Amino acid sequence: MLSVPLVVLLGQVVLGLINGAFYAVLSLGLAIIFGMLNVINFAHGAFYMLGAFVCWLLLTHVGLGYWPALVVVPLVVGAVGVVVERVFLSRLAGIDHLYGLLFTFGLALALEGGFIFVFGAAGNPYPVPDALRGIVRLGPLILPLYRFWVITASIIVCLAVWLLIEKTRLGALLRAATENPRLVTAFGVNVPLLVTLTYGACVGLAGFAGVLAAPIYQVSPTMGSNLIIIVFAVVVIGGLGSIGGSIVTGLALGVIEGLTKVFYPAGSTIVIFLVMVLVLMLRPAGLFGRET
Amino acid sequence: MTDAPAPAARPRRLDVRDLHAWYGESHVVHGATFHVDRGEIVTLLGRNGAGKTTTMRALAGVVRTRKGSAHLDGHDLLATPPHRVARTGLGYVPEERGIFASLSVAENLLLPPVVRPGGVSLAEIHALFPNLKGRDRTQGTRLSGGEQQMLAIARVLRTGADFILLDEPTEGLAPVIVEEIAHALGALKARGLTILLVEQNIRFALAAADRHYVVEQGRVVDEFDNTTLRTDRARIDAYLGV
Ligand SMILES: Nc1ncnc2c1ncn2[C@@H]1O[C@H](COP(=O)(O)OP(=O)(O)O)[C@@H](O)[C@H]1O
Ligand SMILES: [Mg+2]
Numbered sequence: 001m002l003s004v005p006l007v008v009l010l011g012q013v014v015l016g017l018i019n020g021a022f023y024a025v026l027s028l029g030l031a032i033i034f035g036m037l038n039v040i041n042f043a044h045g046a047f048y049m050l051g052a053f054v055c056w057l058l059l060t061h062v063g064l065g066y067w068p069a070l071v072v073v074p075l076v077v078g079a080v081g082v083v084v085e086r087v088f089l090s091r092l093a094g095i096d097h098l099y100g101l102l103f104t105f106g107l108a109l110a111l112e113g114g115f116i117f118v119f120g121a122a123g124n125p126y127p128v129p130d131a132l133r134g135i136v137r138l139g140p141l142i143l144p145l146y147r148f149w150v151i152t153a154s155i156i157v158c159l160a161v162w163l164l165i166e167k168t169r170l171g172a173l174l175r176a177a178t179e180n181p182r183l184v185t186a187f188g189v190n191v192p193l194l195v196t197l198t199y200g201a202c203v204g205l206a207g208f209a210g211v212l213a214a215p216i217y218q219v220s221p222t223m224g225s226n227l228i229i230i231v232f233a234v235v236v237i238g239g240l241g242s243i244g245g246s247i248v249t250g251l252a253l254g255v256i257e258g259l260t261k262v263f264y265p266a267g268s269t270i271v272i273f274l275v276m277v278l279v280l281m282l283r284p285a286g287l288f289g290r291e292t
Numbered sequence: 293m294t295d296a297p298a299p300a301a302r303p304r305r306l307d308v309r310d311l312h313a314w315y316g317e318s319h320v321v322h323g324a325t326f327h328v329d330r331g332e333i334v335t336l337l338g339r340n341g342a343g344k345t346t347t348m349r350a351l352a353g354v355v356r357t358r359k360g361s362a363h364l365d366g367h368d369l370l371a372t373p374p375h376r377v378a379r380t381g382l383g384y385v386p387e388e389r390g391i392f393a394s395l396s397v398a399e400n401l402l403l404p405p406v407v408r409p410g411g412v413s414l415a416e417i418h419a420l421f422p423n424l425k426g427r428d429r430t431q432g433t434r435l436s437g438g439e440q441q442m443l444a445i446a447r448v449l450r451t452g453a454d455f456i457l458l459d460e461p462t463e464g465l466a467p468v469i470v471e472e473i474a475h476a477l478g479a480l481k482a483r484g485l486t487i488l489l490v491e492q493n494i495r496f497a498l499a500a501a502d503r504h505y506v507v508e509q510g511r512v513v514d515e516f517d518n519t520t521l522r523t524d525r526a527r528i529d530a531y532l533g534v
Contacts, residue, residue: 183384187451189375
């Protein structure tokens with residue numbers, strides 16, 4: 001625990017960034033959904049799992065490979081999200097948001113249970129696409145190319161979403177509708193439609209993360225629920241409702257987790273929750289949340 | 293359209309009859325009847341809590357539980373889905389101004405979709421409200437109260453809305469700013485816009501508007517023209533309790 005070689009340290013930082021990349025993409029979507037719908041989307045992990053499964057099914061049953069899946073899967077998962085919002089969540093809008101939470105929690109259990117029933121609980125391997133086999137050297141570091149790709153793709157997607165929300169007209173509409181949906185409606189904007197599409201897009205983003213995850217982790221029905229608990233801690237630490245905050249927090253916590261593995265491996269599974277407790281004690285609104 | 297006196301010089305734009313509105317169970321507007329003709333500025337006067345703001349919210353579709361009838365240029369406002377009301381040409385400037393904190397001044401200004409051609413251009417807006425010039429990147433809610441009011445008005449003018457609901461634009465503002473807003477209203481009237489104005493400040497109402505309705509407990513109980521309002525102060529003071 002004393003003198004850790006720099007390369008090992010850097011290696012863990014990079015590995016931590018991979019987990020952090022998933023935390024960032026998922027907590028980003030959660031934060032946006034919470035802002036627009038006032039719903040804590042417990043089904044987010046299930047949509048991530050759905051993304052990985054659809055990706056795997058496309059390969060095994062349709063012969064559709066990784067690259068097309070990267071585009072098709074988010075669209076499929078997003079479409080499922082649109083239906084879920086239209087048929088269920090939109091009817092829960094305006095009542096206590098406990099109902100939204102209960103509904104999405106139930107949906108997550110149902111999806112997970114349904115996939116276990118049909119496909120069994122065991123994991124299914126998904127091959128790394130040919131173009132992303134091999135390794136990259138970053139100075140003294142050697143990293144599988146695929147993991148490098150996951151970090152890069154996630155960060156690019158996060159930045160793109162952030163730019164979309166902070167710098168475009170569509171983003172301004174989303175921010176305004178988050179603040180005062182009735183006034184934005186009175187200005188002539190179909191806010192319910194905007195809400196539906198936002199939910200679909202954020203859930204599609206979770207599906208995208210599922211595709212990225214498929215070659216790294218086993219594609220299994222429980223992969224979402226394992227991850228989502230941590231992602232919720234990330235959201236609490238970053239502060240609900242802050243887009244930039246959830247990206248930074250996600251990446252940072254992945255790194256903290258990675259470093260803990262070097263210095264105190266047994267603590268790596270709980271370090272994020274320790275950070276959460278600390279943050280809740282010192283800044284209950286989260287690191288990037290607005291104090292009210 | 294409606295049964296306006298036969299060859300009316302000004303066609304009727306807003307026609308409200310027996311309008312009722314509720315917040316949940318609480319019945320706030322109790323059968324308001326009034327009208328606004330093309331090019332007019334008409335005020336709703338009345339004490340705090342009389343239901344003026346609620347009347348405006350009901351017309352703008354912000355309050356959804358309503359009965360009675362309200363037509364703008366023949367469009368049935370109560371039957372129009374809330375996100376389509378703006379397309380009838382109605383621009384809503386709420387009492388609380390509704391400037392978005394997470395949007396810059398420019399984003400606030402450009403937020404409402406353009407509903408018809410002929411809106412006030414950005415150059416004209418900056419001529420009308422010089423305070424807004426050069427403030428594009430400022431956070432909307434960092435503006436002073438008066439500037440936020442200007443922004444709230446400018447925001448709906450840009451969309452081409454030509455019937456403006458303006459709820460207490462001078463509330464809590466310094467006299468200099470009130471004057472600027474009065475001047476802007478004059479310019480808008482000259483452009484042919486029609487305005488329904490809620491006002492507590494009688495002097496401002498006199499200077500800005502053509503006709504005045506008095507609202508009490510959710511009903512329109514009296515109507516004044518400018519001459520009566522000027523000469524019969526006792527009558528209006530009795531309503532407003534000043
Ligand atoms: N959001 C609301 N929910 C319930 N009651 C309200 C709400 N807003 C206003 N009221 C009540 O409705 C009545 C009319 O209010 P309002 O229309 O704001 O009056 P005014 O604009 O004439 O001062 C008041 O008694 C007020 O307390
Ligand atoms: Mg009012």
